[in-house]
Amino acid sequence: MTILALEFSSEQRSVAILRGKTVAEAVETGGRHTAAFGLIEKVLADAQVEREQIDVLGIGLGPGSYTGIRSAIALAQGWQLARPVKLAGVSSVEAIAAQAQAEKMFGPVDVVVDAQRGEIYHARYEITEKTVSETGPLRIVRAGELKADAVVVGPEATRWFPAAKLIFPRASVIARLVADRGAEVVEASLEPIYLRETSFVKAPPPRVIV
Numbered sequence: 001m002t003i004l005a006l007e008f009s010s011e012q013r014s015v016a017i018l019r020g021k022t023v024a025e026a027v028e029t030g031g032r033h034t035a036a037f038g039l040i041e042k043v044l045a046d047a048q049v050e051r052e053q054i055d056v057l058g059i060g061l062g063p064g065s066y067t068g069i070r071s072a073i074a075l076a077q078g079w080q081l082a083r084p085v086k087l088a089g090v091s092s093v094e095a096i097a098a099q100a101q102a103e104k105m106f107g108p109v110d111v112v113v114d115a116q117r118g119e120i121y122h123a124r125y126e127i128t129e130k131t132v133s134e135t136g137p138l139r140i141v142r143a144g145e146l147k148a149d150a151v152v153v154g155p156e157a158t159r160w161f162p163a164a165k166l167i168f169p170r171a172s173v174i175a176r177l178v179a180d181r182g183a184e185v186v187e188a189s190l191e192p193i194y195l196r197e198t199s200f201v202k203a204p205p206p207r208v209i210v
Contacts, residue, residue: 003179008072009060011029011030016170017046018178024043063092069192088178093123107126107150119142
């Protein structure tokens with residue numbers, strides 16, 4: 001199974017290809033973003049994989065940058081219209097926890113992501129050398145209400161917790177999580193992970209100047 005993964009939920013965007021045990025990844029952080037297809041073409045070339053060989057697209061669903069997540073989903077859905085591929089969505093918070101495990105952060109680990117409005121997304125995991133278990137489900141809390149009584153990680157974690165470890169969700173981790181599902185990869189609708197209701201403010205009618 002050849003997997004192309006897209007992770008655009010944070011300021012560090014990444015694209016990766018996983019084929020067997022071989023991984024190719026392109027990462028960029030901050031600044032002016034390269035067009036998504038530029039990152040894709042780079043990893044295709046590095047992995048020596050043709051577009052026709054992609055079996056599954058793995059997408060980081062956030063939470064995080066709503067615009068970034070939506071653009072990754074749109075790209076995946078457009079790809080699927082052109083070629084017979086499966087789509088697999090993965091929580092970006094789960095990917096951060098898996099990366100924490102890879103960096104040998106064992107025990108209770110709090111994953112935090114900026115939720116704007118002075119709030120953060122928070123989930124707690126119990127991490128061992130062999131397992132990553134969610135012990136506290138994803139929720140939104142006020143930034144000042146979370147007690148840092150565990151290792152804290154996340155893409156902006158040091159903003160609220162100076163001793164925290166900055167860990168960004170990575171496309172290479174998304175790809176490995178999809179690969180772990182193996183035959184259980186099920187094509188499904190992709191929706192951003194966004195715990196609060198989306199609200200829109202209706203613009204007032206234009207003023208008529210007589």
